[in-house]
Amino acid sequence: MKRHLADIVTHHLDRLWPDSKLSEAAARMAEMRISSMLVMEGGSLAGIVTERDIVRAMSAGMALDTPVARLMSTQVLTIGHDVELAAAFRFAVRHGIRHLVVLDEHGQPLGVVSESDFRFHLGIGFFAHLSDVASLMGQNWIQGTTDSPLSGVLEQMVETRSSCVIVTRQDAPVGLVTERDVVRLFGEGKQAALLGEVMSSPVHTIRSNAALTQAAAQMQILKIRHLIVVDEQDRLVGLLSEHDLIHPLEWMDEEFGRVATETQDRLRQLMNTIPDLVYFKDLDGHYLDCNEAFSHCIGVARDAVIGRTDSEFMSAGQAESHRLRDAEVIAAGKTLRSEGWVTQHDGQRILMEFSKSPVMDPGGACVGVVSVARDISERKLAEKQLRLAASVFQFAHDGIYITDGDAFILEINRAFEEITGYHRADVVGKKPDILASGKHPPEFFAEMWDTLRREGYWSGEVWNRRKDGELLAVLTTISAVHGEAGGVTHYVCVFTDITALKLNQRQVERLAYYDALTQLPNRSLFTDRFRIALAQAERSGELLAVGYLDLDDFKPVNDSHGHPVGDKLLQEVGQRIDRCLRSGDTASRIGGDEFALLVTGLRSMAEAEQAMARLLAALAEPYLIEGLSLSITASLGYTLFPYDDGDGDALLRHADQAMYAAKQGGRNRYVCFDPEHDRRTVEQKELLRQVENGLAAGEFQLYYQPKVDMRQGTVVGVEALIRWHHPELGLLLPHDFLPLTENLDIAVDIGNWVLKEALNQALAWRKAGLALPVSVNISPRHLQDVDFVPHLSALFEQHPELDAGCLELEILESTAFEDVALVSEVIRECAALGVTFALDDFGTGYSTLIYLRHLHARVLKVDQTFVRDMTHDMESFAIVESVIGLAAAFKRQLVAEGVETAEQGKMLLQLGCNVAQGFGIAEPMPAGQIAEWIERWRPDPLWRQV
Template sequence: MSRPHPDRGQSEAEVLRLRKALDHVGAHVFIKDLDGRYTYVNRMVSELFGAAAEDILGRTDERFFDLSLSKDLRDHDRRVIEEAVRIEGEERNVVARSGETRYFQAVKQPLFDDDGTVVGVLGVSTDITARKRVEIALRERESLLSDILDTASVAIFLVDRDGVITHANRRMAEMFGHPLAQIIGSEYVAHIHPAERDTGRERMRALLASKIAAVDLERLYLRADGSEFWGHLTGRRFQDGQGAERGLVGVIADISAARRAIERHASVINLAMDGFLAVGADGRVRECNAALCTLTGYLREEILGSSLSRFEAQESADEAAAHTRRIFATGNDRFETHWRRKDGSVVEVEVTATCLRRDEEIGVFVRDIAQRKAHQDELRYIASHDLLTGLPNRALLFDRMRQAVAQADRAGTLLAVCYLDLDGFKPVNDRFGHQEGDGVLIEVARRLKGCVRGDDTVARIGGDEFVLLLQGLGDTGAVEAALRRVLVAVAQPLRVGGSEVAVSASLGAALYPRDDADTDTLLRHADQAMYLAKQGGRNRFHVFDTEHDRCVRERTERQARIAQALRDQELVLHYQPQVDMRSGRVLGAEALVRWLHPQRGLLAPAEFLPLIEDSDLIVELGDWVIATALAQLEAWRREGLELQVSVNIAARHLLRTDFVSRLCAHLDTCPQLPRHALKLEVVETAALEDLAHVSALIRECRELGVAFAVDDFGTGYSSLSYLKALPAQVLKIDQSFVRDMLVDAEDRAIVEGVIGLARVFGRTVIAEGVETVEHGTMLLALGCEQAQGYGIARPMPGAELQAWVGHWRPDRAWEG
């Protein structure tokens, strides 16, 4: 019976399933032919190489690795092929396409055909990066730990439960003079001096048996050459990672030099200027030096064995003992106290205590500080007083002010903070010299002290400036009476350089708690009031007005809020059309600023512009209005609407020396826009502030192509000469005249006069405030055809104006 042939389709399906399975194996699987070309790679190889399988097949390792690694891989492949052997554990580090270095372990074996001939290499490579990194980290950690131990300045060692040293660092070998190999494996107690060896063995056993938690002591050790040295030993038990007791860890510091230094210091201490005592844990004196005997008046024999409490003049014996215990507990202390000498006299001393041996002895240094305290008192006085007059200075003044404020709060009385500056002192100083001038200040200080009561304060804060704190005042009448007394006292004639001279004072006062401010602010308010007194004619006083100051602060805060609104884009422009009532043509629009307030809604200019008219913020706002209006003009032109926009310019903005340059900068941002599309309006009163300057500025702007109008015409000081000098093309009749001209003959006459002046001087005239058809009819009858007002249109957002222009028609009564 013939053998069935396998189904080809079935074989290919098996191959596909095998390939798919290999793509999901957690390893890199590949096959190479005898020339090292890849004939199969699974998905993980493609990801490693960063290339599709079809871009890998047919290529050799040189395409994907550097020459050195490619050569090594090729040599291993050749060995597999030529010797027909399996190679395991081949490790390589590879730089992946991402730039990261990864580590792989590969198994390679020969691939045979049906005849047993080697036709290629089958390889399986596993990513062992994580394991290698752990191994590297462990090696680095062990090396670092060894380096740390070997660079330590103390001996570090481990002892097992039998007392044998199992580990030691290089410093221990150096310290004991034995090779490190000889130290390790030796008994720890063998290195202790024979005189202390038994004690050391007992301590070690107690520690291993958990009878004591740790050791911290000084011990005598033996070197290899037989010499001895003192070491400070600390030791404790240690456990392995599973918590099993493994032995002891010990640290030894060579303290021989320190011990010798202590012995030397003992002789130095005995010769020291400060007193010294060594006190045991029982609070008894074990040792003292000669300086302490001199300080206390006791003999050395009388001091030794006594308690520290015998010297204390302020503490009882129990308190002194408790203090000694605290020093032992904390290790050190420094304090000032009073000691009583043998003769009963008391001396102020500074005591510095430090622990010499833990739980055993403290050292106490005692210094007589009577002279130092006197010097400190002198320095404190200098730091807090004016050296010329002896009065408190600024530093002490503020301390007194805080106390005076607290006292006023408790008593419910007035505190007057008075700032005094001498009038006419500089001429006296210049005429008679600084020495005589100092004499004047001393005399003024004396007079001021004579004007105040015991609880009051007089301070000199510099030059000829003084501050008085007047406490316990019942009302403003008492304050004013006190201030008058001060002015009278200062104004009395003085003898200076053989001549009689007179100085006076300007005095300002702030009253707490009516002026409920902090001390710094109170003094500043008094200074401000003094300045007003000096401006008012000198030799007088002025009391700070808190209500006026509150209004100033409130105005400042509101100005800051408007500035914030400008930064936060809360301000918008609305546009009120300007029309020819006769022809019905829309000539332009006036840009009017509005505040879209987050809480209060849309606010008119009268709500906020008056607050900033006298500040530079009006300039910043004016620049914003010009820039915004120009941008709106460009937007209208793109929509086919060509108008002229009028922008109001404040006097402060107009009179700036850089106004024209700033205007040019705005115009340069819109190079396609005709310059005559912008018209600037200035109120008549602003133009009159500096007529020559404003006239020159208008001419300069007209040369740029920008038009000018005089707003609110008729409200200022209009005259023929003024109108002739001012080269503005347009006059705007103020709405206050237009609104009432139907019922007020004088207003009608003013309107008619302005129209006549405009006609004579060749100016265009436009009327504001046209609220009814009748207003427009009368204006037309008087010869004014251009107008704006609620009777024509209210101000509207720029986006709505084009639609309004398309639908607006003049009233039939206006058609002539």
């Protein structure tokens, strides 16, 4: 029958108010031995105060008269009283809470259910699917000596969320101080007490290899919430709390929960199929559990039996008889048998055989009595019961086998054959090790047999092997059967096939935390390990390298050989990366051909660099995949914590940026992230964004610098130069922003804008009666754009009044000679439109006569650095003289840039260069000032002397 919260709720009739004092809360909780109290305000639930809150208050040194409102939890989860017990438990653990407020049908608080309530009422069988105590016990417990002050451990309890402190004397556990003790002491004002003065003693212990069902039973019988875990030499090895016992159930997936529930149901069904009366009582005579046979005999439902005594549902004489027999068993400390007449609830008297045994804890103390009563009044009924038992054995879904006292198999059931693949003839007369898988060490079985001899049963998970060699995981319980003389006559083993569950769990874990292709940790597991690695690096002071690796030209492998080959290449790459790392390091495939790295425990930057170099060298070795020899390299960026003192996201982002720098630097290399370089990059990106916005907002303007014929005294053209009216920085010159755009698409947008503005201005001058050729500088990125010539042609179509000869395009000498074929083709196509070209900064070191012969640029512009220094530097003079001679030889026009003095102009005229520009002639100016300047300009008198 399913139980609901209304059946188990602890009714908190005594409530607190927000202004109630902490001392009052502690005193009431200690008096009523409850772990929480509700706080009400105006008839509504305002919050809840728990034992842990009182511990926190005591640790913080709060005064006894502090109102509970300062400490209570206001975020309280509630649930209806009609919710089924198991569903309520799943709700509680899913939200990670220990106390659940139960509401009645009117939505008013009815009481509270806690972990203790769930553990007690779910029953011992609910934990049968779990393993031994060692699998759940806490190994990092809080410990203090008897002369340690209580105040010294309270802060540790708050920080670690521990529910108790183990008190030791000469390293042996002698007592416990629990949250409930702290609540009592707080109410009594004993914050300054020593642990030895306030501890609960003696302690209750359990062996680490004991089954968790035994731990659950011991807690239930003794009505305690903590067990100290000891090894075979009774040495302290851990602590098991009821929260430890409950906690694993919260991460059980639905399939595991279903198997556990089915196992519990089968165990109860099996016990209920036994015709004998089976029941359990604690030392006070209160019933803990019983089977249906017992319930039927006394005429009381099982749920109504739990917690009651014999005197509540049988005659005083019978109740006293049972009490005396139980007392004899407890005093003797062993199993006692007796016979007696029993009157059933229907009035029928039957003769029963009683077998009563003491339930002992690991320390040898009796904690209760288990009784089995058999009706021996009718032998035919006994025979029927035997047939029923045989049926259960044969048709049970769990595998069962029975051995003799020497562990030779005597009988198996049908499920045994179905699960293992072995037939009866294969195994009868042999020992169970015929099923051994080889996955367990000899110590495993030695401990199992030691437990069987000592306690009479053993329970746990075992990996066996089927007849066909396939591995088989089983949840196994082995019980020893004793004869009348007390010796073991048989062993009964019951096992459940959980292979699918174990494999499913392993697969789920693998899918959740590992990359399906490379089997390296995925992003989720990498993030977890990243957090741990950062914490370790902070504590140790050692360096942590965070890397980001991307394969070079991986896409051509997929395109040329197909994705199956690409996948195998990625698998081999993952294996090589993993081999290059140490056990404490982590490599993760985070997508495509990208990998993230954590290299821990580094002592220097040089050690980090060696690790990265070793990794890239390993990846560059040839790969043999499906008969193909493939070669591939990688680009790797990394950053070092704490030199780069960012959080996890920032560190990975910086490693990614360094990887891109490695790509841009030529690939097959590693680059360490430079925080200062990153700062400059951020500033450059911001400036680029402002350039894009400024272009859209019309913040750019063209200035024009005149070019003159010094010998003729005439203006022969102007050069268009861009300026940026920055809204914050003022007027910016080209060198302040154009270098940032050189290799980006925006260079094309800027160049097209300059061409359009220059042609518009040339047309405006023409309409004003001023025929003035315009020179425009073309960036390398703009010149290489496939739409350069078509766009230029379209502009002239929009300005039919203009002669294409009014436009001269200036390109850097370095750009022209980097790709002579491309530049020559562009010059040829532009020449067909009537547009001419000039080589800017000519003479800076790239000039090649062969190339110059193929580049039909009409004008050579002498670089301003040579012109500026020619009057006092013989090398600069010689270069200018050579360029002038070269221009004459190739019949090219010549323009000297950077003329700042009349003497420079005179020297150029003497060498044969007539056309010049520079600040000594005119600075760049807005278009509106050009006409007036031309009217006023006169050549320098010094030039007329040449």
